[in-house]
Amino acid sequence: MKIAFLLHDLQLSGGVGVVVRHARELATRHGHDVTLVLTREQEQEPWEFDGLAHLHVEGLSEARGQRFDVAIATWWETTFSLFELEATRYASFVQSLEDRFYPPNVPERTLAALTQSLPVAYVTEARWIADTLAELQPESQCLYVRNGIDKQVFAPPAELEVRLDGPLRIVVEGNPQVWFKGVPAALGAVARMREPRHLTLVAGAGTAPAAHGRTPDAVVGPLSQQQMARLYADSDVVLKLSRVEGMYGPPLEGFHMGATCVTTPVTGHEEYVEHGWNGLVVDWDDEAGTARALDLLARDRRLLHFLRTNALATARAWPSWEQAGTFMAGALAAIERAPAPPSGGARQLMADACVQLEHDRKLAKEHVELRRAARLARLLRRIPGVRLLLRARHHRVGRALLRPLRPLARRLLR
Amino acid sequence: MPDWQERITSDTPPAIRVEHELRYAAALPLVRERAAWCDLGCGNGLAAASALGGSYEGTVVLVDLDEQAVERARTAVDAREVVAFAADLTRREDLGRIRDALVAAAPEGGRCVTCFEVIEHLPTFAPLVELLVELATAHDTTVLASVPNDAFWAIENPHHLTKWGEGAVAELRSLLPADHVLLHQVPLQGSALVREGDATEEVTSVSLADGVPSHFLIALGPGAQGFAAAPRVVQVALEEERRWQRQRESDLAFAFARIRSLEAHVAYLSSDKRARRRRAARDGQDDDA
Structure with a gap:
């Protein structure tokens, strides 16, 4: 089967990593011809993902000249280019309901939601997404394929070391500047702890949370998968207070290395986290409660070991990438087998949506500039004498006197 | 280490044997209605022969990876016609042979495939699932399959190449036609009274509720809605079970005693080391003086 995965870029991110891994499995284990189609101009060198050598990486213009059996969008903006490719079947690999990444009243939110109603087959990695898509589009084919875990990198230990004492070793992972990752809240909860603890924050380059005034004991990152595995193995708890997850x-991954977790009831947690069995689920916006849960784990080492033991057992039962790749191969075969939904108007619709998005983005940019100018004007008016000068504009004599100042005012307001 | 036994033989423990028997018992009415029956992963044919309990009017297609097991199965099963061959269920060519053999066995239609406790042994199961769906939707075939719920106990069975549980079954179901049927096979426990020296057969009722399954059974294709069977219970081989449990208890007690002994030894070594350090420090002071 000739398969195209459409990606924005090949930069390091969880979502891109998942697509590359599926593509690699399909190419190496299932004998498919897989192309990663990059839908926009690349400003940076791609991240060196393992297995890229087994795949074709092409730009949109090169891919347009080929015919694919299945073309798969992997991010809502890549659906704009999906129907530009010639393919027997079209699909969308949904890793999250991506409209939730944006605040209300921004054009991206509406258009990201629109891409959940395309006449394509859907493949998704989480049951909550599958259930939502089934409700939104009962007629669409929706296939459920969980992400695998690299069992060579995140290799579960044969036995779990009992940690009787020492500070509770906590790891917080995520970009502090991304609102839905909840990193500041996690740092806040750890800051409220009373028991001894050691906090490591894994964040991308230049994203250290100095502005939040809650300094972790160590800030590291970006880390490779191998480095993350070592960090998790040295940690007791993965603390995640995310608001949006796929x-x-x-x-x-922490479970695989013998760490338990303290988490909000964020979407996706229900796939494998069980409160009081392999982790602790804390409430939203409850830094104090989260701190108490962490303190409990720091004090009660029997409970900590119980949760870690079950976390490890949960991890052992999770599928490998090889198994996940088999389900993806099965899903793509099922998509190819099923009749194609009528998608005649989809290409035009997505082209219009793309133009509309560009237009909205331009308007949004102008709106920001206008607001900035208005703010500057308000500030200028507060300067003593400026109001007097503005009032003078309404008189002939005043206008004549102010004429030499006009170029300066124009420059300031530009 | 658990003693993994993947083939059903005469030595298989009763509890595991009855699980297999129940699956085949559920399949039997559907098999008997059909002109051809294909048992994938038939092993030595004991389970199939025992399920039939007599002669089968149609054609049986027996398939296993192990050629010797297939040959044993050929003689174990009593049917109008037996077609048996070794095949690798991960290879499309072999799956094509199976499709052709089954279609040829019942050219007029009316086929059944059983695929119990096989999928988890395959490194890749996508081609097999494709074949099963194709048979169910395009070749008038009732397909009955099962996978274990290994994920619940996080059992690491060295013979199982993929992990199966509620999540993996949900993934599998998304690949199947919407009208398939899912059954949970749940373990039972019980007790009975028997007069000394007697051997009787008792019939009883058991309340069944939704619970954690030991296996997931899936039926698709025509007749799938009729996939069901009454519970089966067998008497426990208490002597064997006692031996296994006592061995475990005794090993555990031995391990604890050994740990205590080692801990005492470590404590002695630590105190001895401290004493030697103190003595060395004192001797040093004496020398200085």
């Missing part, structure tokens, strides 16, 4: 990988 399949929710990081705590599961």
Whole structure:
């Protein structure tokens, strides 16, 4: 089967990593011809993902000249280019309901939601997404394929070391500047702890949370998967207070290395986190309660070991990438087998949506500039004498006197 | 280490044997209605022969990876015609042979496939699932399959190449036609009274509720809605079970005693080391003086 995965770029991110891994499995284990189609101009060198050598990486213009059996969008903006490719079947690999990444009243939110109603087959990695899509589009084919875990990198230990004492070793992972990752809240909860603890924050380069005034004991990152595995193995707890997640990988990776988790009831947690069995689920916006849960784990080492033991057992039962790749191969075969939904108007619709998005983005930019100018004007009016000068504009003599100042005012307001 | 036994033989413990028997018992009415029956992963054919309990009017297609097991199965099963061959269920060519054999066995239609406790042994099951769906939707075939719920106990069975549980079954179901049927096979426990020296057969009722399954059974294709069977219970081999449990208890007690002994030894070594350090420090002071 000739398969195209459409990606924005090949930069390091969980979502891109999942697509590359599926593509690699399909190419190496299932004999498919897989192309990663990059839908926009690349400003940075791609991240060196393992297995890229087994795949074709092409730009949109190169891919337009080929015919694919299945073309798969992997991010809502890549659906704009999906129907530009010639393919027997079209699909969308949904890793989250991506409209939730944006605040209300921004054009991206509406258009991201629109892409959940395309006449394509859907493949998704989380049951909550599958259930939502089934409700939104009962007629659409929706296939459920969980992400695997690299069992060579996140290799579960044969036995779990009992940690009787020492500070509770906590790891917080995520970009502090991304609102839905909840990193500041996690740092706040750890700051409220009373028991001894050691906090490591894994964040991207230049994203250290100095502005939040809640300094972790160590800030590291970006880390490779191998480095993350070592960090999890040295940690007791993965603390995640996210507000939006898809399949929710990081705590599961921690589980593989024998760390339990403290988490909000974020979407995706229900795939494998069970409160009081392999982790603790804390409430939303409850830094004090989260701190108490962490303190409990720091004090009660029997409970900590119980949760870690069950976390490890949960991890052992989770599928490998090889198994996940088999389900993806099965899903794509099922999509190819099923009749194609009528998608005649989809290409035009997505082209219009793309133009509309560009237009909205331009308007939004102008709106920001206008607001900035208005704010500056308000500030200028507060300067003593400026109001007097503005009032003078209404008189002939005043206008004549102010004429030499006009170029300066124009420059300031530009 | 658990003693993994993947083939059903005469030595298989009763509890595991009855699980297999129940699956085949549920399949039997559907098999008997059909002109051809294909048992994938038939092993030595004991389970199939025992399920039939007599002669089968149609054609049986027996398939296993192990050629010797297939040959044993050929003689174990009593049917109008037996077609048996070794095949690798991960290879499309072999799956094509199976499809052709089954279609040829009942050219007029009316086929059944059983695939119990096989999928988890395959490194890749996508081609097999494709075949099963194709048979169910395009070749008038009732397909009955099962997978274990290994994920619940996080059992690491060295013979199982993929992990199966509630999540994996949900993934599998998304690949199947919407009208498939899912059954949970749940374990039972019980007790009975028997007069000394007697051997009787008792019939009883048991309340069944939704619970954690030991296996998931899936039926698709025509007749799938009729996939069901009454519970089966067998008497426990208490002597064997006692032996296994006592061995475990005794090993555990031995391990604890050994740990205590080692801990005492470590404590002695630590105190001895401290004493030697103190003595060395005192001797040093004496020398200085």
